[in-house]
């Protein structure tokens with residue numbers, strides 16, 4: 324365990340070889356109704372808690388990262404227990420390894436997190452009824468319109484950290500190119 328940060332929730336795989344804890348609430352919880360999540364879960368939707376990687380603390384065991392195709396074509400890494408193969412979280416090319424999509428069903432108390440938003444409802448299975456008043460979009464959403472101010476601030480900090488960690492290795496030219504790119508991403512998605 325790192326620091327003395329209080330844990331928000333504990334979780335793990337079915338055989339208990341891998342145990343982890345979340346040190347705070349996630350940035351947001353997605354209930355994703357896309358066909359990819361349906362296939363990967365074998366169910367009707369996926370419930371993912373999106374959280375900074377350093378807020379997922381490994382308590383026991385070491386998940387195996389399995390490269391898996393993703394909707395974007397860039398792939399995702401699914402962290403699975405090496406023994407029972409239960410999937411614990413994913414990281415996507417877009418957000419890099421800095422953000423983890425933790426499967427809420429692997430928490431000891433999965434009732435503690437409810438969806439903040441339903442996404443890709445265009446492919447929702449017809450029997451699934453989204454609760455009245457719940458936030459739902461046919462595909463994806465603009466972060467600035469949905470995330471809380473606190474989550475947006477946490478994301479800013481995270482981007483800063485990513486920048487710092489690269490500045491030790493990347494050339495000045497590469498860092499400048501990355502800076503321009505981040506600016507474009509911010510403009511297009513804020």
Ligand SMILES: [Zn+2]
Pocket residue numbers: 336337338339340341404405406407408409
């Ligand atoms: Zn296991």
Ligand SMILES: [Zn+2]
Pocket residue numbers: 355356357358359360361369443
């Ligand atoms: Zn999905």
